[in-house]
Amino acid sequence: MNIKDIAQLSGVGVSTVSRVLNNHSDVKLSTREKVLQIIEEYNYIPNNSARVLKQNNTKNIGLLVKGVFNPFFSEMINIIGSKVDSAGYTMILEQNDYNIYQDVDNVISFAKEKKLQGVICLGGNFIDIKDDSFASLNIPIVLTSVNTLSKKGKKTYSSVGIDDVKATYEVTKYLISLGHRDIALILGKDDDIGISWWRLNGYKNALNDSNIPLKDEYILIGEYESRRSYEVTKKLLLKNKNITAIFCLSDIMAIGAAKGIIDSGLKIGKDISLIGFDGMDYSEFYNPAITTVKQPKTLMAETSIKLLLDLIKNSIENQHILLNTELIERESCRRIK
Amino acid sequence: MNIKDIAQLSGVGVSTVSRVLNNHSDVKLSTREKVLQIIEEYNYIPNNSARVLKQNNTKNIGLLVKGVFNPFFSEMINIIGSKVDSAGYTMILEQNDYNIYQDVDNVISFAKEKKLQGVICLGGNFIDIKDDSFASLNIPIVLTSVNTLSKKGKKTYSSVGIDDVKATYEVTKYLISLGHRDIALILGKDDDIGISWWRLNGYKNALNDSNIPLKDEYILIGEYESRRSYEVTKKLLLKNKNITAIFCLSDIMAIGAAKGIIDSGLKIGKDISLIGFDGMDYSEFYNPAITTVKQPKTLMAETSIKLLLDLIKNSIENQHILLNTELIERESCRRIK
Numbered sequence: 055m056n057i058k059d060i061a062q063l064s065g066v067g068v069s070t071v072s073r074v075l076n077n078h079s080d081v082k083l084s085t086r087e088k089v090l091q092i093i094e095e096y097n098y099i100p101n102n103s104a105r106v107l108k109q110n111n112t113k114n115i116g117l118l119v120k121g122v123f124n125p126f127f128s129e130m131i132n133i134i135g136s137k138v139d140s141a142g143y144t145m146i147l148e149q150n151d152y153n154i155y156q157d158v159d160n161v162i163s164f165a166k167e168k169k170l171q172g173v174i175c176l177g178g179n180f181i182d183i184k185d186d187s188f189a190s191l192n193i194p195i196v197l198t199s200v201n202t203l204s205k206k207g208k209k210t211y212s213s214v215g216i217d218d219v220k221a222t223y224e225v226t227k228y229l230i231s232l233g234h235r236d237i238a239l240i241l242g243k244d245d246d247i248g249i250s251w252w253r254l255n256g257y258k259n260a261l262n263d264s265n266i267p268l269k270d271e272y273i274l275i276g277e278y279e280s281r282r283s284y285e286v287t288k289k290l291l292l293k294n295k296n297i298t299a300i301f302c303l304s305d306i307m308a309i310g311a312a313k314g315i316i317d318s319g320l321k322i323g324k325d326i327s328l329i330g331f332d333g334m335d336y337s338e339f340y341n342p343a344i345t346t347v348k349q350p351k352t353l354m355a356e357t358s359i360k361l362l363l364d365l366i367k368n369s370i371e372n373q374h375i376l377l378n379t380e381l382i383e384r385e386s387c388r389r390i391k
Numbered sequence: 392m393n394i395k396d397i398a399q400l401s402g403v404g405v406s407t408v409s410r411v412l413n414n415h416s417d418v419k420l421s422t423r424e425k426v427l428q429i430i431e432e433y434n435y436i437p438n439n440s441a442r443v444l445k446q447n448n449t450k451n452i453g454l455l456v457k458g459v460f461n462p463f464f465s466e467m468i469n470i471i472g473s474k475v476d477s478a479g480y481t482m483i484l485e486q487n488d489y490n491i492y493q494d495v496d497n498v499i500s501f502a503k504e505k506k507l508q509g510v511i512c513l514g515g516n517f518i519d520i521k522d523d524s525f526a527s528l529n530i531p532i533v534l535t536s537v538n539t540l541s542k543k544g545k546k547t548y549s550s551v552g553i554d555d556v557k558a559t560y561e562v563t564k565y566l567i568s569l570g571h572r573d574i575a576l577i578l579g580k581d582d583d584i585g586i587s588w589w590r591l592n593g594y595k596n597a598l599n600d601s602n603i604p605l606k607d608e609y610i611l612i613g614e615y616e617s618r619r620s621y622e623v624t625k626k627l628l629l630k631n632k633n634i635t636a637i638f639c640l641s642d643i644m645a646i647g648a649a650k651g652i653i654d655s656g657l658k659i660g661k662d663i664s665l666i667g668f669d670g671m672d673y674s675e676f677y678n679p680a681i682t683t684v685k686q687p688k689t690l691m692a693e694t695s696i697k698l699l700l701d702l703i704k705n706s707i708e709n710q711h712i713l714l715n716t717e718l719i720e721r722e723s724c725r726r727i728k
Contacts, residue, residue, distance in 0.1 A: 313676040
């Protein structure tokens with residue numbers, strides 16, 4: 055049983071069966087249903103590996119996700135998936151957490167193996183991009199919410215993200231405007247160069263601009279975990295009685311810090327102001343609700359796929375887009391003095 | 392540049408390069424490093440698609456995940472991944488959320504395309520398993536935490552899960568033992584036959600055994616979302632002043648219900664007892680901490696991969712394993728009267 059048999063049994067051409075198998079939108083609904091019915095009836099398994107190798111024009115768009123189990127990305131993947139679909143392409147999702155190679159190499163081998171027409175990376179470490187990193191690929195690449203410090207090769211790829219320095223600068227300035235001067239910062243990871251480094255700079259710049267001295271003991275590592283953040287918060291509050299505000303660089307860490315404040319016998323909002331980052335549901339439904347920096351997840355996803363499709367179709371120049379974050383004020387912050 | 396060139400440049404045989412590329416553990420560390428260095432130096436991209444097609448004995452183990460962005464599965468995937476690795480196999484992870492086929496067909500096409508030696512499914516709908524569903528595959532299949540009502544074909548696959556009826560029976564009995572008689576149940580989805588159906592039965596059986604009449608208005612749908620659960624909880628408490636306990640079938644819904652209780656002017660624990668399900672971090676770090684039913688995620692993952700490896704190596708009989716859940720008592724439940 056091969057694709058020719060399916061075509062004959064369905065009374066259509068081989069190319070139509072191929073278009074159905076590749077989920078193209080240019081097949082009449084009734085034809086699509088007939089072909090799928092024959093496929094099901096004869097229990098035909100299309101061999102994707104063979105198919106991919108034979109095709110020159112795959113209409114495949116790749117989505118390479120780092121930390122595929124990060125809830126932050128799940129909504130974005132759904133949005134990108136549906137836009138890819140309605141544009142007549144097929145989305146191939148791959149996660150690269152178990153890969154031994156660097157992320158630049160991941161993109162290249164993913165694109166070549168699947169004969170992609172374009173690729174979006176959600177997250178990943180692209181610290182070391184060079185001018186010729188993507189030279190062996192002639193398809194558009196969009197890097198979304200990735201870690202990078204490099205200024206090189208910007209003409210060879212596009213990017214979509216937030217301005218991490220600006221976001222943390224504004225939050226720190228907001229806390230200062232409420233009267234806080236002893237503001238602790240809970241970072242994700244020590245070796246998380248890129249995102250953590252930019253965000254730390256935003257915090258430092260805001261303190262500096264307000265003539266508040268930087269204290270090393272106010273900068274902690276929460277490992278992107280509630281438990282670790284809970285522990286460092288309790289230790290911090292035991293040692294430093296002057297702290298009046300804590301800024302956590304993820305909502306999951308803010309929940310741990312919240313419990314740490316409560317278990318230290320202090321009141322969130324009254325004694326200690328608390329701010330998270332990301333805009334996840336669990337910060338909104340916490341008791342009390344936690345102020346957070348909402349990342350524009352939906353817009354970030356929509357911008358990424360629109361940019362990729364434009365790059366594929368119209369050969370526009372590569373672009374580097376920074377989106378705005380939004381401070382969502384809730385019950386966990388108060389003005390002091 | 393092909394695998395023979397890499398072998399020659401590395402001074403090893405083609406089969407050694409192949410073993411390195413397939414991540415086998417039976418290659419000396421120094422040899423592995425040398426081969427990887429040559430691969431990097433010559434920017435060699437192994438063509439996985441071609442490789443998979445040529446191989447008869449792939450040493451590939453497949454992991455097919457439904458709802459890949461369910462945080463419940465993320466820890467399990469990491470555990471399975473590392474065990475697959477140390478057993479000398481390569482894990483191929485695929486998510487089937489965007490697939491048009493049924494899950495039984497997903498397993499079959501996944502196994503055939505990737506020439507798998509065994510496959511574990513995390514989640515998925517296997518309601519309609521028939522005696523000959525997996526007849527076209529002669530590799531072991533382990534279904535872990537899946538939805539199924541079928542009693543057929545049990546000799547053709549193995550399964551690992553919890554006893555959903557027993558778990559919800561025990562929670563409901565626990566609330567009854569604390570003096571509660573008006574106990575609301577927040578289910579995930581309406582059409583989520585399988586898991587929700589079993590769990591609803593546990594709740595009904597417990598009420599029945601204690602001669603407490605079942606009230607339809609106490610059974611709600613929370614869509615596995617905090618927000619939906621928040622809304623139905625507020626409506627429930629407005630209409631039904633007799634409710635003294637709410638049991639949510641996931642922790643993410645329990646958080647929404649918690650906020651719903653608070654925003655109804657009631658106190659969690661004192662006025663309304665609350666229990667979640669899963670054992671996620673955010674129930675522990677909530678204020679107050681929420682009692683929950685902990686699923687044995689680690690044991691479930693370890694049991695699944697051990698069972699699969701035993702099935703591959705020793706051709707043992709298929710097994711169907713039910714693991715115990717654990718009630719974690721926290722601050723959200725109190726004895727009444």
